[in-house]
Structure formats: C-alpha cells, structure tokens
Amino acid sequence: MTGTGRTVGVVGLGLVGGSLAQALLARDVHVVATTRDPATRADAADAGVTVVDDVDAVVGEADLVVLAVPVPALDAQLARVGAALAAHGVAPTVTDVGSVKAPVAAAAARSLPDAAVFVPGHPMAGTEHAGWGAADPRLFEGRRWALAVDAPVDLGRWADVAALAVAVGAEVVPVGAAAHDAAVALVSHLPYALAATSAAMLADDPDADLAAALAAGSFADLTRVAGGHPTLGPDMATANAAALADRLDDAASRLAALARSLAGGTPPVEEAFGAGRRGRAVLDAAHAAEATPTSARLDRAGLAALGRRGGRVVAAHPTGLGAAEVEVTVVDPGAER
Amino acid sequence: MTGTGRTVGVVGLGLVGGSLAQALLARDVHVVATTRDPATRADAADAGVTVVDDVDAVVGEADLVVLAVPVPALDAQLARVGAALAAHGVAPTVTDVGSVKAPVAAAAARSLPDAAVFVPGHPMAGTEHAGWGAADPRLFEGRRWALAVDAPVDLGRWADVAALAVAVGAEVVPVGAAAHDAAVALVSHLPYALAATSAAMLADDPDADLAAALAAGSFADLTRVAGGHPTLGPDMATANAAALADRLDDAASRLAALARSLAGGTPPVEEAFGAGRRGRAVLDAAHAAEATPTSARLDRAGLAALGRRGGRVVAAHPTGLGAAEVEVTVVDPGAER
Numbered sequence: 001m002t003g004t005g006r007t008v009g010v011v012g013l014g015l016v017g018g019s020l021a022q023a024l025l026a027r028d029v030h031v032v033a034t035t036r037d038p039a040t041r042a043d044a045a046d047a048g049v050t051v052v053d054d055v056d057a058v059v060g061e062a063d064l065v066v067l068a069v070p071v072p073a074l075d076a077q078l079a080r081v082g083a084a085l086a087a088h089g090v091a092p093t094v095t096d097v098g099s100v101k102a103p104v105a106a107a108a109a110r111s112l113p114d115a116a117v118f119v120p121g122h123p124m125a126g127t128e129h130a131g132w133g134a135a136d137p138r139l140f141e142g143r144r145w146a147l148a149v150d151a152p153v154d155l156g157r158w159a160d161v162a163a164l165a166v167a168v169g170a171e172v173v174p175v176g177a178a179a180h181d182a183a184v185a186l187v188s189h190l191p192y193a194l195a196a197t198s199a200a201m202l203a204d205d206p207d208a209d210l211a212a213a214l215a216a217g218s219f220a221d222l223t224r225v226a227g228g229h230p231t232l233g234p235d236m237a238t239a240n241a242a243a244l245a246d247r248l249d250d251a252a253s254r255l256a257a258l259a260r261s262l263a264g265g266t267p268p269v270e271e272a273f274g275a276g277r278r279g280r281a282v283l284d285a286a287h288a289a290e291a292t293p294t295s296a297r298l299d300r301a302g303l304a305a306l307g308r309r310g311g312r313v314v315a316a317h318p319t320g321l322g323a324a325e326v327e328v329t330v331v332d333p334g335a336e337r
Numbered sequence: 338m339t340g341t342g343r344t345v346g347v348v349g350l351g352l353v354g355g356s357l358a359q360a361l362l363a364r365d366v367h368v369v370a371t372t373r374d375p376a377t378r379a380d381a382a383d384a385g386v387t388v389v390d391d392v393d394a395v396v397g398e399a400d401l402v403v404l405a406v407p408v409p410a411l412d413a414q415l416a417r418v419g420a421a422l423a424a425h426g427v428a429p430t431v432t433d434v435g436s437v438k439a440p441v442a443a444a445a446a447r448s449l450p451d452a453a454v455f456v457p458g459h460p461m462a463g464t465e466h467a468g469w470g471a472a473d474p475r476l477f478e479g480r481r482w483a484l485a486v487d488a489p490v491d492l493g494r495w496a497d498v499a500a501l502a503v504a505v506g507a508e509v510v511p512v513g514a515a516a517h518d519a520a521v522a523l524v525s526h527l528p529y530a531l532a533a534t535s536a537a538m539l540a541d542d543p544d545a546d547l548a549a550a551l552a553a554g555s556f557a558d559l560t561r562v563a564g565g566h567p568t569l570g571p572d573m574a575t576a577n578a579a580a581l582a583d584r585l586d587d588a589a590s591r592l593a594a595l596a597r598s599l600a601g602g603t604p605p606v607e608e609a610f611g612a613g614r615r616g617r618a619v620l621d622a623a624h625a626a627e628a629t630p631t632s633a634r635l636d637r638a639g640l641a642a643l644g645r646r647g648g649r650v651v652a653a654h655p656t657g658l659g660a661a662e663v664e665v666t667v668v669d670p671g672a673e674r
Contacts, residue, residue, distance in 0.1 A: 124553040144551055173550050183548035186538055191555035194531050196613025197591045201523055201584070203616035209647030209670070211520035212623035213510050214481055216461040218528035220620065221558040226610075227617035233610040241599040247538070248596035252589040254534045259585035262578040273563075273570040276533025279540035280564035283557065286549035310546030333546070 007032055008164065009062025009092070011055055011077060013040050016097045016123065017068025018135030021049050023168040026137050032061045040132040059084035059092060064160060066121075067096040070231075071239040074098055075107050078118075082111040093157040095121040095164075099184060100240040101148045101177035109152075119161040120148035120177055122184070123170060130229050141169030144312065146184075148177040149303045155319060158303075159326045162316035171312035171331070174303035185243035192233040193248060195226035286310050291333050297325045309334035344369055345501065346399025346429070348392055348414060350377050353434045353460065354405025355472030358386050360505040363474050369398045377469040396421035396429060401497060403458075404433040407568075408576040411435055415448040415455075423450050430494040432458040432501075436521060437577040438485050438514035446489075456498040457485035457514055459521070460507060467566050478506030481649065483521075485514040486640045492656060495640075496663045499653035508649035508668070511640035522580035529570040530585060532563035623647050628670050634662045646671035 008024055010017045010033040018040075021031045025048045032050040034057065035041060045051045052058055058065055059081055067077050074096060081094055094117050098104050101120040108118040125143040145165040149158060162172045175183075198219070202208050225233070237244055258272050293314055298306060303326070306313075315329035345361055347354045347370040355377070358368045362385045369387040371394065372378060382388045389395055395402055396418055404414050411433060418431055431454050435441050438457040445455040462480040482502040484495060499509045512520075535556070539545050562570070574581055595609050630651055635643060640663070643650075652666035 124551055126553070143553070146551060173547070175547065175551075179544055179547060180551070183542075183544055183551050186535075186542060187548050187552035187556040190535060190538075191559045193592065193595060193609075194535065194559060195555070195617075196610045197588055197595070198523075198527060198531065199614070199616030199620070200591065200609060200612030201527075201587060201616070202619055203612050205520075205523060207516055207520055207645055208616075208619050209623065210510070210512065210516060210645045211524050212620045213644070213647045213649065214461055214483060214512075214517070214520050215524035215620055215623070216463070216480070218532070218562050219524040220624075221561060222528045222531060223613070223617050223620060224558060225555050226613035227621065230611075230614060233613070234607045237595075237599060237606050237610070245596040245599045248592045248599075250538060251534055252592040252596070254537065255530065255585045255589040255592070258530060258534070258574075259582040259589065262574060262582045262585075269574050270571045272530075272537060273533045273567075273574070275537030275540050276560070276563035276570070277536070277567065279536030279538065279545075280532075280560050282539055282545050283536070283549045283552055283560060284564065286546065286552070287557075307550070308544055308547050310550045312550065 006030070006063045007061055009033065009058035009065040011058055011065065011067045012069040013044050013049075013132050013135075014068065015126065015130050015134050016139070017066065018044070018132040019137060019139035020066060020068060020168060022047065022135055022137035023140060025049065027167060032058055034058050043132055055080040056084040056087070060088050060090065062092050064164060065092050065094045067094065070235060071098040071100060071104070072235055074104055078107050078111040082113060085117070086113050091117055093117055093119060093160050095119045095161045097121055097123055098239070099188065099236045101146070101175070101180045103239060105148060105150065105177050116152045116154040117157060119153050119158050121161060121165070122146040122180065123165065124188075125170075138169065140165070143170050144173050145170035146173045146175045146180050148180060149174045149300050150177050151300065154321055155300065155326050156321040156323045159316040159319045159328070162313050162328070163318070166313070166315055171314055172316070173312050174307040176304050179304075179308065181240055181243045185240055185247045189236050189240055189244045190247045190251065192225050192236060193244065194251070195223045196233055199223040199226040291331050293329050293331050295327070296330050297327055299325045306330060306332060343367070343400045344398055346370065346395035346402040348395055348402065348404045349406040350381050350386075350469050350472075351405065352463065352467050352471050353476070354403065355381070355469040356474060356476035357403060357405060357505060359384065359472055359474035360477060362386065364504060369395055371395050380469055392417040393421040393424065397425050397427065399429050401501060402429050402431045404431065407572060408435040408437060408441070409572055411441055412444050415444050419448040419450060422454070428454055430454055430456060430497050432456045432498045434458055434460055435576070436525065436573045438483070438512070438517045440576060442485060442487065442514050453489045453491040454494060456490050456495050458498060458502070459483040459517065460502065461525075462507075475506065477502070480507050481510050482507035483510045483512045483517050485517060486511045486637050487514050488637065491658055492637065492663050493658040493660045496653040496656045496665070499650050499665070500655070503650070503652055508651050509653070510649050511644040513641050516641075516645065518577055518580045522577055522584045526573050526577050526581045527584045527588065529562050529573060530581065531588070532560045533570055536560040536563040628668050630666050630668050632664070633667050634664055636662045643667060643669060
C-alpha cells in the first residue's frame, strides 16, 4: 500500500477521512478525494490531495474508494458509487468507516452492481472532535479496524483493504457483520447511551449544581462522550437500533436487579461488582500482553473465527480476486491458550 | 492550620489518611496516627508521624481527629472514639472521610457523648490504588471536600475542619447530609454501578473476546473503576443503598425507554442524547470558569444554600465554639447569576 503507485479515493474529509488522507499522503500514496466544504477542499488541496468534484470522479480515478461519511449519509453515497461503477465500467474496491456493518452491507447489496467489491469497515478510532481541522495522520496507529468477511465480500479485495488499514498503523479485526454490530452495541454504543443517560439525570436533578460540584473523575469519565459531536450518538444509536436496544434492555434489567438487591442484602451486590471485575480483566487482557505474530492462510470462516477469539491481522499480502484464502500475519491470543 | 502548633490525629493510614498525614507533615503540622499494619506504622514513623497504639491514644493527644477508615469500619471506630472521649474528658473535633454522610452522622449520634463535636466529611479524591504506598500529599489539591452542616454539628468545629481541608489544597462544599448522599449516589456511586454492570455484560458475552478487541476509549473510560479496589464499590453501594437504589431505578427506566424509542423512531432518541449534552454542560460549567472569591458570614442554612448552588468555601476563619455563623471566603456561582 505504501508508495505502490496506486490511488486511494476518499469520499468525505472529516475527522476519519481527513486523518486517513493525511496518513496516506505521509506514506506517498496518491489520494483523490471529494468533500462539499469549500474550506476543507482548499486545505486538502494544499496538503497534497487531488480534490475532485464528486463521487463519480473519485470512483473513476481510484483503485480503492473509502466512503468516510457519517452513517446516515452512506445510503445516498452508496447509490452514487453504484451509478458511477455502472457508468465507468470499472471495479475499484469500495469500503466504508461506519459504526454499523450489517445495515451498510445490506445497502451495498442494494446499490452496487456487484456487492463483492464492497468491504464493510470500521476503524475503532475517533475523538470528541470533528472535521479536517481535527484530523491527525496518526489517528489509526495502534487502533483496531474491523473489516467484515461475510459473503459476498471478495477476499482478495478484503486483503487490499486490510493492507490499507495496516499501512496507516491499525490492526485489522476480521468480523462477521452481525457479530460486529452486537459487539459495538456493547463496547461503543452502550457507553454513549450510558453517558447521555447519566448526564441527563444530572441535568434533571433539582440539586444539579451541588452534584456537579461534587463530581470527580468517575462521573467525568462516564459522561465525557455525552458532550461530543451532537448527532454522533443519536446517529449511531439509530443505525444500530436493534442490537443497541438489546444491550439497553440487558443493562436496564441488571441495574433494576442491583437496586432490588441493595434492599435485600449484600451478596448480589458483591456478585454484580465481582462480575464487573472479571469483565474489566477481559478488557485489560485484550489490550495488554501480545501473542507472537505468526503467518497464516485463512478462509472466510477462519478469518471470522480469528476475530471472535480476539485475534487481529497485522499484515495482509496481495491476493488475486476470487481467492478462497488470504495470506496474512496474525496476532492470535487463541493460539496460545 | 499550618504550623499552628496544633495536633491532627489520623485513624487509618491508607490512601486518604496517608495522603492527609503526608500533606499535613509537609505543612509542619504535628500528626499523631494509628493503623494496624506494621509496615505502614514503620513507614509513617519514618515520614515523621507520631505513631500511637490505638484510637484512644489518638483522641487523647489530638485537637482534631480524622477517621480515615473504610465506611464499614466507621461504626466500630466511632464507638472507640466515643469511649475515649468519655474516658479522657477531652473534646477534640472529630471528622471522617466516608463516602456517605447521613448513616455516618446517625452512627456518631449513637456513639459519641456529644454529637456536636462530629463534622461528617467526604473529600472527593481517590484513585484506583490503595494504601500508604499509594498516598500522595497532593491528593487533595484542587479537589472538592464535602462537609455536612446539619444540626447538631458545631459551626466553630465545622470551620476548623474546613480550614484543615483548605490547608491541604481542597475547596469545601457545605452540604446537608441527605443532599450529599443523593448527589454522590448520582455522580460517584452510579458510575461505579454502571462500570461494574457494563463490564459484567462483557464478561457474560459469548463474543467477549471480539468485543474486548473492538473496545476503544469510551468503554475503557466507562469501566475503569470496575477494575479498582475489590470491596470499594460494594461497600459504597451498600452504605448508600437507598439513595443508590433510587438512581439505579431511574437509570434503568431511562435505558428501557430509550430501548423502546429505538424501535419507534428517532425523536425520543435525540431527546435523550440532547438531555445528555445539557447535563454535560452543567458538569463542565461547575469545573470551569470561577467566580471571584468573596467574604461572607454564613449560618447553617446559608452554608447549605451555598453548596446547593454549586458554591465552595475557599477559606474558613477560626470561630468560637457554639457560633451561629462562620466567617468564610467563598466562590459562589449563584452570586453572579
């Protein structure tokens, strides 16, 4: 991916798209991009991006197109991409960076002439800030980048997108789209909902000023994302509504049970907190000691299984279109268990 | 409080008691303390603390006694303090650092010959670590320190404890004990419960390893306190059971409503997240721009009202026992509204 003479197209130059463009430019990759914001167009051109008029022009010039637009805009952009693919008769690989994958994969199946060109993606990288001005070419370094492996995704194209993610510093987590959506409902969208809910409880409290004055680190940590981008939380919640609703119901019944146990005695209280300690240990383990990278040839099921046990792809080698397996280097915690 | 020749007694030399002792020693205040741990006794003596055998000895030698023991131990320590006060015929001021105030005030009323000597206190300072080894003389700098003003607390003694808190760098938030307990149930104990609950959901998830691999900053922030001291969460929850149960029920019904609204359309979703943004703004405002400090003479009701509108005492002047008012310097956001 680095300096190979290929062209990467980026649609949308906000935090994620802008960071990706800057990271690629820093690695001498040619970037062609489009965005509606005039100031961002000028800034991006100054930075070395070939700024073009629209999605059609990006599709016509790029080998790999990254749709870096908010989830609510993906449907419309996929329709434009589909029209451009049909008009140009070309077949660049297309990926996205949205926070849900099954609905986006379904939209791609509806909109693209051949859904095999589309690799649903989700870099787990973001900040409270938005826009090209907040972009950072190091945004993806050390982050996880989920890439869906479900049929009909072409594994050769999957490897190309994986190589892009690795090139900008990420580790790729192969996922099934539904498993991804259930997982991020827990680790990404539920935190937003809990942040918003707790902060709303503060706003609604008759002693809000006293409570805010007494708030220390734990409440600030809990509610931090509630103060971020105004539509990001609702957009993510709406896009992943079914999976998030399941998580919210689960959380609500656990909290109600804890409330009841507080009236009835301590053992259930200790059980709830003990389970929390176990979960935190799972999280810490997933981001701590690393297994040794190993080479592997994996098919679609093998990739999904790797992701399910917490493994990541740290290098992906070029593979022909239609390949049944990809040649990858993996970090596989399951291999050492 | 600094270098006045007075003696502060500290019962328990863990994170909070140890940090307080170190902060006072750094200000040339004589500290007499007791703790059961032999290694901590030796370390504290090396640091300049006059280490004595038991609570009785602390009460006999100190002008102001700080009970820096976990909430579950406070009942027993207050009983020992009560016995010592009766035996010595002295009347040092006594305070505590527990995370709930109404139950502790009630215990003091049961255990002490004169509950007016007891000023229920709660420094909003802590870390995930415990023990003298984790103590930090700067732990209280810039932190809020709640001090209950309810009758029968003697306001002269209240001013002495406030001066102690200010001396080690804190700002004092005057509170009613019940209002304190409701507020910390929201801003301190609910975050623990949400951290434990979310982390438990991860532990219980069949795809826990995938979810943990995809977890980024928001889930790590949310669950951080779930990995801390093993008994702190359950102890706080149990000690503040009634107020926390109310918060948990409120949170549970909000989350269940959000789950229902996700099935029914977006407006309620946006409302929930919008309320979250308002709450986060309240929090940010409480810890951002400061009003100008002003002098004030406040009685019990005036102090409680100051705290309810987010105000703090930043200096407290000595006042005789039995005073109806204290002479303080305050930061009062309500004064400029």
